[in-house]
Amino acid sequence: MKTDEHSDTMTIRDMCEAYDVTPRALRFYETRDLLNPIRIGTRRLFTRRDRARLALILRGKRFGFSLEDIRETLDLYDREGDAAQRKRACELAAKRLTVMQAQRDELAVAIDELTDALADAAAKGLMPQHAA
Secondary structure, eight states, X not given: OOGGGOTTOEEHHHHHHHXXXXXXXXXXXXXXXXXXXXXXXXXXEEOHHHHHHHHHHHHHXXXXXXXXXXXXXXXXXXXXXXXXXXXXXXXXXXXXXHHHHHHHHHHHHHHHHHHHXXXXXXXXXXXXXXXX
16 A cells, blocks of 8 residues: 555655654654554554644644643544534633633733833843843
């Protein structure tokens, strides 16, 4: 069986280029049962399903979801369908957004405090010329 007979599949190299991931990352997701490529000897061929799952994995990671949350959400599609998967994803997203907003607020306070401290140091002539 040749790769070109699988026009709907991608090689590991193709996946790495298309999704800007490393082969190691793809193998890691495979060991965590997040991806299930077709195995032909030592070659892996990734299906449309794998590509859709990888896109969701990367999006979930970007949002700060745990791999377990990502797996649970992906597996819901197989068990209960698209509506259940979307509902769970929205629940997780709402919780994560609350956490991220709190982190942003804490960061804004820290930035303000640091800005004030540097302004005070500059007013006292303690700042080097190149810093600001």
